[in-house]
Amino acid sequence: MRDIQNIVSPRVTSPAKASSVKRFPQRETTPTRPKTSVQTSSVLPSLHPPRTEDAASPPPSPKPLPTTPAKSPRKRNDVAAPQVSPSRLPRALPSNLYPALNAQKRATLKALHEISVLPQGDSEDDDNTEPSANTAAFNQLRGLLTGTVERGEGNSCMVIGPKGSGKTQLVERAISTLPEAPIVIRLSGFAQTNDRLAIREIAWQLAEQTGQSLLPPEQDETVQDDENPFIEPNAEVAVTLPPPSHLLALISMLPTLPRPTIITLDGFDLFALHARQSLLYCLLDTVQSCRAVSGNRGIAVVGVTTRVETINILEKRVKSRFSGRIIRTAGLPLFDNWIGAARHALCSPIQDESECDWSNMWNASVDSFLHDQQVVRLLKETFTLTKDIRVLGRLLVATVIALKPSSPALSTSELAAAVNKQRYPPRFSFLSSLTYPSICLLIAAAHVRTSGHETFTFEMLHDAFQDQVRTSMSAPVTVDGGGIGMAFEKLVSLQVFVATASAAAGIGKEFMKYRCDADRSEIKDAVDKTGQLSLKKWLTKAQ
Structure with a gap:
């Protein structure tokens, strides 16, 4: 079981x-x-x-095959590079383009010499809804001079604007666009320092433009009898000046000349400083008494000045004869306008139109030059310092002159060198080589200036330095020793710290008042070059 x-x-x-x-x-x-x-x-x-098919996966080895055709585009690009070159300037210019380069340099230098803030060509029709100040001033001045030339009117005006705003170019362009060529008399308050020199200049320019002697008939014989060995006997036009007794009569006869007369007074405020303002009174009185009649041809007086209150320094009798027309000009308001003026001057067309390829290459190189970041930075720094268009012309002239067949494109290094030459050299370029206590005193002076005190004493800077040492606990200098005092005396000897008053009896050196001539930007550059992080942090506290 x-x-x-x-x-x-x-x-x-x-x-x-x-x-x-x-x-x-x-x-x-x-x-x-x-x-x-x-x-x-x-x-x-x-x-x-x-x-079984996974074992056959290695056949994807043909995948590298598409990479082999990728080499052919490189070869094709290398071969096709000459086809792209006509749109760019080569590094070394071919010999057949040497004449085009020289012609471009001449045209560009001429345009830079005449660079203007006035609208050029089609630039008047911009997207702006209202015209610029210079365009309105040009239209107003041209209409005024047209009335003098066409209708024989007597007009007077004053063109006021800052330096480099195109006042003189505005007047010259308005005169050049008149339907009839007038007699133009140009006077300058810097050259004609008194009324006698101004009237003699008027007589000289009238004699040159009219080709007639302005002497009375009875004076001609006496002048012809005098023999001057320095005058050629067969001279075509003998320009003679009237005696001083007849100089004042020249102004009253200006409206009776065969052509209209336009008188430009550069430095109008300087003429107002002449004794009794006799020249201005005679000119403006003649303008006021000029009527549009058959015997008169018209006269216009245009004053050019940078002084805004010029009309207030005129005498009452002179001011009553002035029309009161004031035309104001302005510089280029935006940096883009500066770049546009530079592009218009650099891309000046050359006379030889057979070199079409050269024009395309040059315009492309100018565009790439003006879009370079370093070029934009240099021009923007200059624009922030001054808006004078003539400074821009001087910078670009030095760059264009450096063009040569081996380097036909505009160079950024040449522009940087030109900018450094145009600017003032730094006053205190040695600040970065000073000792640690000296730079600490400079930073303390910046603190004092930020707090609203332009003057300071040694004790004020010493206290600021002590506070900084206590907070940072990292200063390789003794506070109670003589290092700070010796550094302060060193800055005084270098004229970085300047005494505001002479030393008085009974006042110690540590209580004399000083001021710092070094700007904050110069102190910042010196601190940056030292590389001390603690000093940089201390300087930023002063902002």
């Missing part, structure tokens, strides 16, 4: 064990295979084929 039970019991228990053993591998194998098949079929259908 035991044998039978032993035989039967394993049969009862073994199936359970067998079933449990059989079910465990089924849970491992049967669920996992469908998951892999579903994932591979749904997510990566390209991997659904059997593994």
Whole structure:
């Protein structure tokens, strides 16, 4: 029986064990295979084929083949480079373009010599809704002079504007656009320092433009009898000046000349400083009495000055004869206008139009030059210092002169050198080489100036230095020693610190008042060159 039970019991228990053993591998194998098949079929259908194709995966080796044709465009670019060169200036100019370069230099230098803030060509029709101040001033002055030339009127006006705003060019352009060429007399208050010199200059210019002697008939014979060994006997036109007794009569006869007369007075405020203002009174009185009649040809007096209150320094009798017309000019208000004026001058057309390729290359090089970051920075710094367009012309002239066949493009280094020559040299270029205590005193002086005190004493700077040492605890100099005092005396000897008053008796040196001639920007540059982080932090506290 035991044998039978032993035989039967394993049969009862073994199936359970067998079933449990059989079910465990089924849970491992049967669920996992469908998951892999579903994932591979749904997510990566390209991997659904059997593994036999995975073994054949190395054939994607032909993929590097597309890289081989990529070398051919490089070769093509190298070959096609000469086709792009006509739009750019080469580094070394070919010999056939030497005449074009010389012609471009002449045209550009002429344009830079006559560079103006006035609108050029089609620049008047900009997107701006209202015309610029110079355009309105030009139209007003041209209309005034047109009335003098065409209708024989007597007019007077004053052109006022800052230096470099195009006052003289405005007057000259208005005269050049008149329908009839008038007699133009140009006087300057810097050359004609008194009325006698001014009247003699008027007589000289009238004699040159009319070709007639302005002497009375009875004076001609006496002058002809006198022999002057320095005058050629066969001279075409003998210009003679009237005697002083007849000089004042010249002004009254100006309206009766065969052509209209325009008198320009540069430095009008300087003529107002002459004794009794006799010249201005005679000119303006003649203008006021001029009427549009058949015998008169018209006269106009145009004063040019930078002084705004010039009309207030005129005498009452002179002011009553002045028309009161004031025409105002202005410089270029925006930096983009400066760049536009520079581009217009640099891209001046040359006379030889056969070199079309040269014009395209030159214009492209000018555009790339004006868009260079360093060029923009240099010009913007100059624009912030002065808006005088003549300064821009001088900078570009030095750059254009440096052009040569080996370097036909405008150079940024030449422009930087020209900017350095035009600016004043730094007064205190040695600040960065000073000792640590000296630079600390400079920073303390900047603190004092920021607090609103232009003058200071040694004790004030010493206290500021002590406070900084206590807060930072990093100063390689003794506070109580003589290092600070010696540094202060060194700055005084270098005239960085200047005494505001002479030393008085009974006042110690430490209580004398000084001022710092070094600007904050110069102190900042010196601190930056030292590389001391603690000094930089201390300087920024003064802002």
